[in-house]
Amino acid sequence: MLVRIxxxxxxxxxxxxxxxxxxxxxxxxxxxRISIKTALGNQAYEWNENEMFLxxxxxxxxxxxxxxxxxxxxxxxxxxxxxxxxxxxFVVTSPENSTMLIPKADVEKAVSMSRHRINNAFLLTxxxxxxxxxxxxxxxxxxxxxxxxxxxxxxxIGAVFAGIIALLVSSLLQKRRKEKxxxxxxxxxxxxxxxxxxxxxxxxxxxxxxxTDDDRFTKL
Amino acid sequence: MTTLKSHTEERxxxxxxxxxxxxxxxxxxxxxxxxxxxxLCQIYGGGAFLIPYLIAxxxxxxxxxxxxxxxxxxxxxxxxxVWNSISPYLGGVGVxxxxxxxxxxxxxxxxxxxxxxxxFNSFQEPLPWSxxxxxxxxxxxxxxxxxxxxxxYFWYRQTLNITPxxxxxxxxxxxxxxxxxxxxxxxxxxxxxxxETIGKAVYVTATFxxxxxxxxxxxxxxxxxSSEGLIYLFTPDWEILKNPQVWLDAATQIFFSLxxxxxxxxxxxxxxxxxxNCERDAVLxxxxxxxxxxxxxxxxxxxxxxxxxxxxxxxxxxxxxALTNExxxxxxxITVENYEQWFDSLNGTHPSRVSNLNLKxxxxxxxxxxxxxxxxxxFIVFTEAVISMPGSQVWAVLFFIMLFSLGLSSMFGNLEGVxxxxxxxxxxxxxxxxxxxxxxICLVSxxxxxxxxxxxxxxxxxxxxxxxxxxxxLIIAFFEIIAVAYIYGIGRFxxxxxxxxxxxxxxFWKVCWLVISPLMLIVVLVAYVAVQAQTHxxxxxxxxxxxxxxxxxxxxxxDWVFAxxxxxxxxxxISIPLVAIYRLICCMSGxxxxxxxxxxxNPYANEGxxxxx
Numbered sequence: 051m052l053v054r055i056x057x058x059x060x061x062x063x064x065x066x067x068x069x070x071x072x073x074x075x076x077x078x079x080x081x082x083r084i085s086i087k088t089a090l091g092n093q094a095y096e097w098n099e100n101e102m103f104l105x106x107x108x109x110x111x112x113x114x115x116x117x118x119x120x121x122x123x124x125x126x127x128x129x130x131x132x133x134x135x136x137x138x139x140f141v142v143t144s145p146e147n148s149t150m151l152i153p154k155a156d157v158e159k160a161v162s163m164s165r166h167r168i169n170n171a172f173l174l175t176x177x178x179x180x181x182x183x184x185x186x187x188x189x190x191x192x193x194x195x196x197x198x199x200x201x202x203x204x205x206x207i208g209a210v211f212a213g214i215i216a217l218l219v220s221s222l223l224q225k226r227r228k229e230k231x232x233x234x235x236x237x238x239x240x241x242x243x244x245x246x247x248x249x250x251x252x253x254x255x256x257x258x259x260x261x262t263d264d265d266r267f268t269k270l
Numbered sequence: 271m272t273t274l275k276s277h278t279e280e281r282x283x284x285x286x287x288x289x290x291x292x293x294x295x296x297x298x299x300x301x302x303x304x305x306x307x308x309x310l311c312q313i314y315g316g317g318a319f320l321i322p323y324l325i326a327x328x329x330x331x332x333x334x335x336x337x338x339x340x341x342x343x344x345x346x347x348x349x350x351x352v353w354n355s356i357s358p359y360l361g362g363v364g365v366x367x368x369x370x371x372x373x374x375x376x377x378x379x380x381x382x383x384x385x386x387x388x389x390f391n392s393f394q395e396p397l398p399w400s401x402x403x404x405x406x407x408x409x410x411x412x413x414x415x416x417x418x419x420x421x422x423y424f425w426y427r428q429t430l431n432i433t434p435x436x437x438x439x440x441x442x443x444x445x446x447x448x449x450x451x452x453x454x455x456x457x458x459x460x461x462x463x464x465x466e467t468i469g470k471a472v473y474v475t476a477t478f479x480x481x482x483x484x485x486x487x488x489x490x491x492x493x494x495x496s497s498e499g500l501i502y503l504f505t506p507d508w509e510i511l512k513n514p515q516v517w518l519d520a521a522t523q524i525f526f527s528l529x530x531x532x533x534x535x536x537x538x539x540x541x542x543x544x545x546x547n548c549e550r551d552a553v554l555x556x557x558x559x560x561x562x563x564x565x566x567x568x569x570x571x572x573x574x575x576x577x578x579x580x581x582x583x584x585x586x587x588x589x590x591x592a593l594t595n596e597x598x599x600x601x602x603x604i605t606v607e608n609y610e611q612w613f614d615s616l617n618g619t620h621p622s623r624v625s626n627l628n629l630k631x632x633x634x635x636x637x638x639x640x641x642x643x644x645x646x647x648x649f650i651v652f653t654e655a656v657i658s659m660p661g662s663q664v665w666a667v668l669f670f671i672m673l674f675s676l677g678l679s680s681m682f683g684n685l686e687g688v689x690x691x692x693x694x695x696x697x698x699x700x701x702x703x704x705x706x707x708x709x710x711i712c713l714v715s716x717x718x719x720x721x722x723x724x725x726x727x728x729x730x731x732x733x734x735x736x737x738x739x740x741x742x743x744l745i746i747a748f749f750e751i752i753a754v755a756y757i758y759g760i761g762r763f764x765x766x767x768x769x770x771x772x773x774x775x776x777x778f779w780k781v782c783w784l785v786i787s788p789l790m791l792i793v794v795l796v797a798y799v800a801v802q803a804q805t806h807x808x809x810x811x812x813x814x815x816x817x818x819x820x821x822x823x824x825x826x827x828x829d830w831v832f833a834x835x836x837x838x839x840x841x842x843x844i845s846i847p848l849v850a851i852y853r854l855i856c857c858m859s860g861x862x863x864x865x866x867x868x869x870x871x872n873p874y875a876n877e878g879x880x881x882x883x
Contacts, residue, residue, distance in 0.1 A: 083595065087602035133598040199390035203448060206390075210455045217462045218705055225703075 072130040072141045078151040079141040081182040089178035097136045108171050116160035289469035296476035296679025298559040308567035309643030314516045315507025322520035330790045331524040333782035336552035342539035344766045348690030349533030356758045362849030363749045367533035369842040371687030377734040380722040382677040383449040392666035399424035400657045418820035421654045426812045433725035434813035440725015454716040475679040482672035490572030499575015502638050521794045531747040534683030537690035547771045577655035578637035585632035592627045737835045742842040744795040755783045
């Protein structure tokens, strides 16, 4: 009889005890803030008891993953003070002793380790599922071996140099061809009548055949 | 045989009229059309600014443009040869043009190098200026970036690596040197065969910006907030016309925008045939230049309106989050639309808690008022706007290719103003092919421009921009117009124009050349110098240790820098009196022969030939 009364008292008192463990601004508790509509917009789901159960299960999973020796259960995660926001406080009790709270630092370690998994369970991100006091993990910067801009630069400068060389070579070839062509019919040019247009003065002059450099042929 | 070849070597010619026009338009339409004119429109009361701008175009811009194109076409020489022909005492004007063109091409191509750097970096996901990099031990973001913005950090630190003041020179930034080398290589490849290759290049560089502007226009008009930007731009504030500063800025904007007095336009038109209607060309180029400015300001302002809207919404969302968290209101109950009502009701019931939140005042007008011009517009404001647009890489690439084309086509004119006079002065040794000479000039320019790749390079660039690219040009233009109108003679000039275009210039042109334009130039010059002289010159320095960082620290120029500024303004124009004095001395000391003016042997004037037998 006495045992039954004690059992009944214990069952009645346990939730009350749990409530006293979890309080706003508890020294070993964390506040969680969730913004589902911001994250998902039209596809937002409603926050209800089932979601809360998932949260407690996920937290137990995170604690198990971090402290592999101890088996945490959903009962070890106590939640209180839920608001419309959605925000609430939670504390973690030890599996061995349900009145003992796990220190804040240990909880933080577990959360940081499994942050990615916790976020994904709720389709949220570090910004929309906030653990107030635990800093979000910074995204690893993607450091490619060669900076991308160097690749673009390499392509551009290669094309430009190829173009320069091509143009220079073709200019050279053109000049050589012209020289060859000129040497063949150079005799005709001396008789050519050239209309000189120089310095803006239109000169109707006959090319002065006397003014040529033909000292090579005549010795005066 | 070899001398025969050099006689029949003709002056290069444009392949067709379109190439010539596109080159002139490309030279006139530059970066200033995109990042200076919209800024002026914004600060000077939108639509009202168009009035002084168009008046300056008609009475100052077009006459100068027509004058330069005409004398280049008639006298068929670069700037030095042209002014030597008009009057030997004014040969210094050509030298001044060449020096100014050289100095401007130095810093202008550095800006093109910056554009290239941003272009190369636009091919990444995410864009490097959209987020802060992590610091050494990966615990947080770089402090300088957090205090300012990622866009500012990328520009000042990762691009320029700017020093806190001008005295600290810093070292050469290798990535900047690499970009500068690319820019000069691209300029060289376009110049290899002179106007033959330039003429091909301008088909792309002169037309591509218009395509990109149209794409941006269509895109920008579909973005939220664009209409606010456009209304803000074009709402005229007629009161502003009473401010003389507006008229001064309109006149200087038109003057610098048309790229007169550089000598480049004279060079380009010297490759024309003489029977070409340069009057129509001048009016076309001038009108297209101004129309481009106005057309460019529309997408720019639509996008700036979008950016202001985005900043406004971000500011409001910050406040909404603060209120939601403080009062535990359900997520997304407070929205941008009903923010006012919520704020009023919450402030009424819990004023102390609300005031403790330190909410920011978000005013769309304040965000619209944040104006920027020049490199600030392109590399800070616009890049920030691009991040918020979906598909940012595409827009960034398009924008920077457009800026690159604008800069490159202006570089053609700048460098042409250096090369053609040197060719005409016969300073090029006979054995040196043109390609080698051009390469040499490009190499020398690249080496000198390495100054701008140092840590303090941006400060030096601002100095060059303010002191070389302003007062000397005004002085040169004034002497140009005086030389043609009064020394060459308006009668002789009208005869030349009749020969070229088929009709004499009408009274409007004559009045402008004789009276209005010189007067306007003198007034603008005096006013400009007076305004500059009033304020002790200062510069904004980016100093992370500054108390009010991220605001720029306003520092005065050190004395030695100020001396350099004065030198930069005066050395180009000092050649005008120097050459005049030199010629005067030569003239007075020894009158050998009349053809002292034509020193080079002219085989068609055979007086010099003496038969020795």
